[in-house]
Amino acid sequence: MFLLVPALLMTACEPQALTTGVTKISVPASREAEDLGDFWKQFQEAVGSGDREAVARLTRFPLKCDLSTLDEFKDVGSRAGFQRHFQTLFPKEVVATLARTPAPDRNEKLESGHRSWSITHHEDHEVSEQEWSIGYVFEELPDGAIRLTAIHLAG
Numbered sequence: 329m330f331l332l333v334p335a336l337l338m339t340a341c342e343p344q345a346l347t348t349g350v351t352k353i354s355v356p357a358s359r360e361a362e363d364l365g366d367f368w369k370q371f372q373e374a375v376g377s378g379d380r381e382a383v384a385r386l387t388r389f390p391l392k393c394d395l396s397t398l399d400e401f402k403d404v405g406s407r408a409g410f411q412r413h414f415q416t417l418f419p420k421e422v423v424a425t426l427a428r429t430p431a432p433d434r435n436e437k438l439e440s441g442h443r444s445w446s447i448t449h450h451e452d453h454e455v456s457e458q459e460w461s462i463g464y465v466f467e468e469l470p471d472g473a474i475r476l477t478a479i480h481l482a483g
Contacts, residue, residue: 367474368431375418376427380411383418383476388469392478393417417479422449422462443468444477 367386374382384407391410395401401416403409410417418426432445448463465478 363472364468364474365431371476372427372429375423378414380414383414384410386474386476388467388475388477391476392465394479394481417462419462421451425449443474 371383371386373379374386387407387410389407389410390405393401393404395404395413395416401409401413404413404417426447429447444465444467446463446465448461450459450461452459461480461482463478463480463482464476465480466474467477468474
């Protein structure tokens with residue numbers, strides 16, 4: 329199951345049919361929609377091909393990641409640690425779904441002048457013996473660059 333949810337409200341999903349959608353947090357008026365589409369296409373291609381360096385270029389470091397609290401993953405927020413733990417951060421079940429997810433819409437504006445969204449992938453005992461979720465948070469930074477900024481895991 330794959331859901332797109334607001335970054336601040338990311339939670340594990342209830343079992344249900346596969347749904348896809350994007351929640352916009354905000355959009356600065358000066359940016360063009362093609363920029364977001366270009367970012368998303370580059371991100372999908374890089375993750376899909378397993379190009380760790382390209383995905384790292386599309387990521388803001390230090391990356392916020394729940395795994396960093398575990399000793400074996402404490403360096404996951406750094407560029408080198410991110411690349412070393414790439415397969416853990418982007419399991420094959422998620423890569424296939426990311427490849428099918430359309431670019432988000434840039435039309436909603438909120439007061440903050442800042443745009444962010446997250447994508448949450450949830451597995452219901454179908455792939456492993458336990459349920460798990462992984463969420464990817466993307467933000468439009470003050471300089472207008474769009475980057476992956478956080479990864480949250482649950483399960």
